[in-house]
Amino acid sequence: MDGIYFLIGILVFILTGTILAAALVAIGKATSYTRNEPEKTIPYECGELPVVKTKNSKFSANYYSYALAFLIFDVEAALLIPWVMSFKEQSLTGILAATAFLAILVFGLLYAFLSGGLNWE
Amino acid sequence: MSVSEALLRGSLAALIGFTFVGISLVILNWFERKMGGRIQSRYGPMHVGFHGILQTFADLLKLLQKEYIIPQGANKLLFIAAPFMVMVPAIFVFLVIPFGPDLYAFRFEYSLLFILSFPALTSFGILAAGWASNSKYSLVASLRTVGQMISYEIPRLLSALSIALMAGSFAIDTIVERQAYLWFVLLQPIAFLVFFFSSLAEANRMPFDFTWAESELVSGFFTEYTGMRWALFFLGEYGALVAACLVTALIFFGGWYGPILPSPIWLIVKAALLLVFSLWIRWTWPRLRIDQWMRFSWKVLTPLSIANLLLTAFLMHWLGVGA
Numbered sequence: 001m002d003g004i005y006f007l008i009g010i011l012v013f014i015l016t017g018t019i020l021a022a023a024l025v026a027i028g029k030a031t032s033y034t035r036n037e038p039e040k041t042i043p044y045e046c047g048e049l050p051v052v053k054t055k056n057s058k059f060s061a062n063y064y065s066y067a068l069a070f071l072i073f074d075v076e077a078a079l080l081i082p083w084v085m086s087f088k089e090q091s092l093t094g095i096l097a098a099t100a101f102l103a104i105l106v107f108g109l110l111y112a113f114l115s116g117g118l119n120w121e
Numbered sequence: 122m123s124v125s126e127a128l129l130r131g132s133l134a135a136l137i138g139f140t141f142v143g144i145s146l147v148i149l150n151w152f153e154r155k156m157g158g159r160i161q162s163r164y165g166p167m168h169v170g171f172h173g174i175l176q177t178f179a180d181l182l183k184l185l186q187k188e189y190i191i192p193q194g195a196n197k198l199l200f201i202a203a204p205f206m207v208m209v210p211a212i213f214v215f216l217v218i219p220f221g222p223d224l225y226a227f228r229f230e231y232s233l234l235f236i237l238s239f240p241a242l243t244s245f246g247i248l249a250a251g252w253a254s255n256s257k258y259s260l261v262a263s264l265r266t267v268g269q270m271i272s273y274e275i276p277r278l279l280s281a282l283s284i285a286l287m288a289g290s291f292a293i294d295t296i297v298e299r300q301a302y303l304w305f306v307l308l309q310p311i312a313f314l315v316f317f318f319s320s321l322a323e324a325n326r327m328p329f330d331f332t333w334a335e336s337e338l339v340s341g342f343f344t345e346y347t348g349m350r351w352a353l354f355f356l357g358e359y360g361a362l363v364a365a366c367l368v369t370a371l372i373f374f375g376g377w378y379g380p381i382l383p384s385p386i387w388l389i390v391k392a393a394l395l396l397v398f399s400l401w402i403r404w405t406w407p408r409l410r411i412d413q414w415m416r417f418s419w420k421v422l423t424p425l426s427i428a429n430l431l432l433t434a435f436l437m438h439w440l441g442v443g444a
Contacts, residue, residue, distance in 0.1 A: 005127035006227050012131030013216055017209035021353055025204075027185070028349030034188040041193045043256040044344055067153070067413060070271040080235070080430075082285045083150050087434070095434045102427055113420060117391045 018059060076105050131216070131358070134226035144359040149359060149396065150177045156397075157404045187348035192255050195345070199253035206246030211360035213239045214423035218367055219294045221377050221384035232289045236368055237278055241303035241358065243408040244270045248344050250354070254345040263342040263413055270323055272434060276427075277319035280312040283433045285374050297376035305372040313373045315422050320365035320417075321399055356424045366395040396434030 042049065083090075083098050122129075126408025151166065151174060166173025191200055217232035219225040229235055251263020280308050284305055289298040299305075306313045343354045370376060371389035377384030379391075409417075 002122065005124070007122045008124060008127040008231055009131035009134070009216060009227050010126050012215075013135045013213070014209055016132040016135035017139065017212065018205050021136065021205050024353065025349045027186070028352070029189060031185040032187055032189065032348060033191070037273065038193075040188075041190055043192045043194070043254070044258070066268060067273055068417065069419065071276065073275045074278075077282070080158060080279075080282060083290075084282050085291070087286055087437075092438060095431075095438055099431055099435065100432060103421050106424065108428060109419070109423065 065112070071107070072108065073105070076101075127313040130226045134216045135212070138170060138212035138227075138360075139435070140357060141215065141248055142212055142363055145363050146356060146359045147177045149400075150180070151362075152299075153400050153403075156400055160401075160404045175375040184348055184352050187351075188293065189350070190347050196254040197257075199249045199412055200345075201253045201350075203246050203250035203253060206245050206249055206351045208246075208353045208360070210240050210242035210246070211357040212240075212364065214364040214368060217293060218371065219297065219376070222294070222386055224385060225411075228294065229292070232293045233281060233285055233296065233372070236293070236364075237281055237381075239362065240364065241270065241274060243361065246357075250346070250374050251342040254298075254342070255360065256345050258344045259342045266325065266342060269325075269411070272415050272424075273319040273322040276315050276322065276422035276426045280309075280319070281317040281372070281422070283312045283426070283430045284316075286430070286433055286437065293371055293376075296372050297378070300375040304373065304375045308435070309373070309429070311425060312433075314355045315426045315429070316373070317365075317369050317395075317398070319418075319422065320369060321362075321402070322414075350359060360369035362396070363392070364400065366392040369395055 079101070080098065083094070087094070142392065146225070154194065155173065157163040166176040169175045169179045191197060214225050215238050217229050217235055219228075247263050247266045251261075251266075252261040254260070284292050284296060288299045290296060296305075343351055346354060367388070370388060374395075376391075377388045379387035382390075394398045
């Protein structure tokens with residue numbers, strides 16, 4: 001039941017926080033004067049006129065392999081949380097099981113390391 | 122607890138979070154420049170007020186007069202919403218942070234997990250800001266930020282897990298109560314280093330501020346933002362830093378425990394010392410390259426935190442503590 005109150009608290013927190021932040025922006029708008037000129041609204045590129053639209057521009061994000069590694073390790077961490085919570089009820093077997101589980105992941109990380117998957121080129 | 126009390130506590134937590142971060146921003150912004158100046162043999166701000174003490178208020182006056190520009194081709198809805206998406210999650214921790222034995226908005230059994238997971242929502246705001254700005258600098262910076270944030274999430278979580286393992290609980294106040302006689306930083310120095318540096322990286326602080334990197338990317342993902350919208354990003358960034366220091370003080374430095382003075386003051390003093398430490402790092406280390414820094418997370422911090430977690434488990438079993 002307490003969880004529901006906490007959920008209400010989170011929602012109210014988001015609402016109040018947004019209202020306070022919006023009040024700051026509103027004060028800023030009230031005390032300033034904006035003159036709109038077309039040149040002023042061109043995206044900043046050090047004074048040059050933009051050649052390609054940002055949506056159409058292409059660049060290489062080489063670190064997608066980090067994102068893959070992150071997915072695996074995040075799931076691993078989520079599986080370790082119950083292990084941490086029930087640590088008191090476990091014998092040595094539980095720790096050895098967690099060690100084996102982590103060893104497989106470390107082996108995977110080592111493979112990524114040695115095959116150059118963690119280098120950004 | 123009733124519904125009305127939950128509503129009151131939630132809104133009060135937001136109000137206190139905002140005020141706390143606002144006041145610390147006013148002090149920190151001045152102190153950081155002054156300290157940075159002294160480290161580099163300069164004076165720092167000197168003109169506005171005694172030794173520049175009113176500098177932050179002068180900056181605020183300047184910000185209030187700034188024009189509000191939405192760049193051409195920007196996604197208006199996302200552009201306007203992005204500052205809120207960064208600011209509000211950055212201060213989420215104030216919902217569960219205990220300032221004393223009975224001084225908290227909500228007591229949550231898994232508050233450590235809440236602190237580790239919910240503030241990470243800022244990366245959505247950063248991604249939205251970068252995409253909606255229609256500027257190449259912003260887009261590159263926001264993609265970098267998200268890459269960095271996901272890289273440092275893992276060592277941060279794993280080092281916090283070893284603390285939860287020692288305390289036998291994920292509730293922050295239980296973790297603090299376990300430190301009444303001995304701080305966890307003395308038992309878990311590796312976890313402390315990994316956690317603190319990952320937290321600084323997640324808060325995008327120098328020298329780990331590849332999201333901002335003004336020598337490379339103009340002003341990072343908020344290049345196109347002006348006035349109070351820009352100030353919200355700034356506030357969010359300082360909020361994340363203050364929150365990171367508060368959490369580190371709670372789970373490694375015994376939180377509110379200390380002689381004579383009341384408990385909230387001890388927590389704030391400890392967090393303030395950690396803040397000074399982070400400013401010190403910022404002004405003495407040069408900025409690394411982003412690929413070096415990402416590699417550091419995966420090749421050093423992640424294996425280190427896994428080894429630390431297993432070592433903690435085995436030691437606790439053999440010494441018969443907790444198990």
